[in-house]
Amino acid sequence: MAKDRSEPDLDRELPDLPPELRWREWMRRIEAVLFASASPVPREDLARVVGQGASIDLLVEDLAADLGGRAFEIAQVAGGWMFRTRAIYAPAIRAAADVGGQLLDLSEFDVAVLAAIAYHQPITRDGLKDIFGKEISRDLIGRLHVRELIGTGPRSPRRGAPYTFVTTEQFLVAFGLESLHDLPDREQMEDAGFQREPPQVGVG
Structure with missing residues (x-):
């Protein structure tokens, strides 16, 4: 969401409501x-619509519980929260909804x-070549750029x-990660073939 905007005339505290209705x-x-x-x-954006000192975590937790059994859920990704359709309904969505522009198609x-970039960033094309043993095409890099994953x-x-x-951030959103710390363990990735370290890139 945009950060630089004037706040509307919003009663955040709702003092006239009883506590239970205020929370709701x-x-x-x-x-x-x-x-x-x-x-x-x-978190800081959500705090703009609730009372001072209200726990965003508890409010989101209660809202998530309230959504139990629905086709969508709240996901904590990329340093914030968003609604996502539950994975179990992906086949139904692909069968009936026009979501072509949202599919990663990777x-x-x-x-x-993408995994190599995530674990070794910042990394050059030569660094990627060192990991995979072959040149990474500009077309592939371009596709990842267009999808705003890198x-x-x-x-x-x-x-x-x-x-x-x-x-x-779009990479984190696409793969349901709150931060890069949520990436799978490096040993698991090494078992998948990422065993060599790329050359260090001087950026100083």
Whole structure:
């Protein structure tokens, strides 16, 4: 959500409501904000619609419980919260809904390259070549850029220094991660073939 905006004239404290109804109204406000947002909503934004000192974590927890049995749930990803359809309904959605623009449509190798970037970022194309033993095509890198799964990382100030790549917030959202700390254990990835460290990239 946009950070620079004027706050509306909103009664956050709701002093005229009894505690139980006040809490319920705060839950509904959080639900409305998450429903309207196309990206994860951070804690500080949700705090703008509830009373001072109200626990965002408890409100989200109660809202999540309230949604039990529904086709969607609240996910904590990329430093915030958002609504996501439960995975069990993915086949039904693909069968009947127009979600072509939302599908990642990534090959197994695309995902492997994304994983390598996530674990070794910032990394150059040469660094990726060292991991996979072959050149990573500009077309593949371009597809990951277009899907906003990777971005350009820090680059050494020396003339002709190679570009580096890093993962983005959209990467975290797409794979349901709150942060890069939620990536699978490195040993599991090494078992999948990521065993060699790429050369270090100087960015200082």
